[in-house]
Amino acid sequence: MGEQTEREAGSTFVPKFDDKGLLSAVIVHDETREVLMVGFVDAEALAATLETGFAHFHSRSRGRLWKKGETSGNVLEVREILVDCDQDALVISCIPQGPTCHTGEHSCFYRVLENGVLQRVKT
Amino acid sequence: MGEQTEREAGSTFVPKFDDKGLLSAVIVHDETREVLMVGFVDAEALAATLETGFAHFHSRSRGRLWKKGETSGNVLEVREILVDCDQDALVISCIPQGPTCHTGEHSCFYRVLENGVLQRVKT
Numbered sequence: 001m002g003e004q005t006e007r008e009a010g011s012t013f014v015p016k017f018d019d020k021g022l023l024s025a026v027i028v029h030d031e032t033r034e035v036l037m038v039g040f041v042d043a044e045a046l047a048a049t050l051e052t053g054f055a056h057f058h059s060r061s062r063g064r065l066w067k068k069g070e071t072s073g074n075v076l077e078v079r080e081i082l083v084d085c086d087q088d089a090l091v092i093s094c095i096p097q098g099p100t101c102h103t104g105e106h107s108c109f110y111r112v113l114e115n116g117v118l119q120r121v122k123t
Numbered sequence: 124m125g126e127q128t129e130r131e132a133g134s135t136f137v138p139k140f141d142d143k144g145l146l147s148a149v150i151v152h153d154e155t156r157e158v159l160m161v162g163f164v165d166a167e168a169l170a171a172t173l174e175t176g177f178a179h180f181h182s183r184s185r186g187r188l189w190k191k192g193e194t195s196g197n198v199l200e201v202r203e204i205l206v207d208c209d210q211d212a213l214v215i216s217c218i219p220q221g222p223t224c225h226t227g228e229h230s231c232f233y234r235v236l237e238n239g240v241l242q243r244v245k246t
Contacts, residue, residue: 008226009226010241011234011240011241011242012240012241013236013239013240013241018183024147024161026149026158026161028158032156033155033156033157034156035149035151035158035205035214037207037212038147038149038207038212060141080235081235081236082158082232082234082235082236082244083232083234083235083236083241084160084161084231084232085224085225085226085228085231085233086231089160089161089231089232091158091232101207101208102208103131103132103208105208108207108208108209108212109205109206109207109212109214110208111134111205111206112203112204112205112206113136113204113205113206116136117134117135117136118133118134118135118136118206119134121205
């Protein structure tokens with residue numbers, strides 16, 4: 001198989017980090033499948049996630065490895081990692097311990113854009 | 124409210140584009156909530172999405188505006204746009220016309236990482 005075909009159809013995990021060394025990582029709730037947050041992982045964060053079973057990210061603002069919940073205790077226990085066709089994005093399915101968003105909301109996506117204005121999601 | 128509080132708690136949509144002018148955009152199926160693909164939108168793609176009701180992206184590889192399905196016909200009809208706490212990521216809930224992935228899969232996330240190897244998701 002050519003490189004493109006192997007990347008898309010093969011069984012070899014060859015993550016395609018971007019020019020900053022990052023993959024997109026979408027955290028979904030393992031039971032409800034709701035999107036809880038979106039972050040980025042570099043090779044270090046990916047390795048830490050795989051080794052520990054808890055979601056780690058690369059903080060773009062702080063420029064360092066960040067274990068989700070390291071200060072709040074609201075960790076994300078990883079159940080499954082899905083990889084997309086070109087291997088530059090992951091869906092990390094987790095059981096969250098506590099609210100995922102630092103605001104105390106269970107998901108970071110608590111607002112919907114309606115006619116140019118943000119409204120709280122009805123729950 | 125301070126800038127941070129308004130960004131997180133307010134109703135004003137002030138997208139926080141990164142240093143390349145991009146937001147992360149997670150496409151989910153409006154009915155099943157399954158993650159179908161992950162892309163990036165710049166201000167142009169966001170405006171085109173809002174104006175037309177069909178998902179547009181900024182292609183990082185091609186460096187241009189890209190309407191999903193412009194060649195394949197497999198467009199994404201937008202039903203709802205969720206915005207995260209710091210306004211640097213969107214969840215765009217869509218009704219897909221045809222398969223979303225260019226490989227013909229309904230989702231780009233058709234493989235799961237198990238013990239370092241990619242396996243097809245059981246459906």
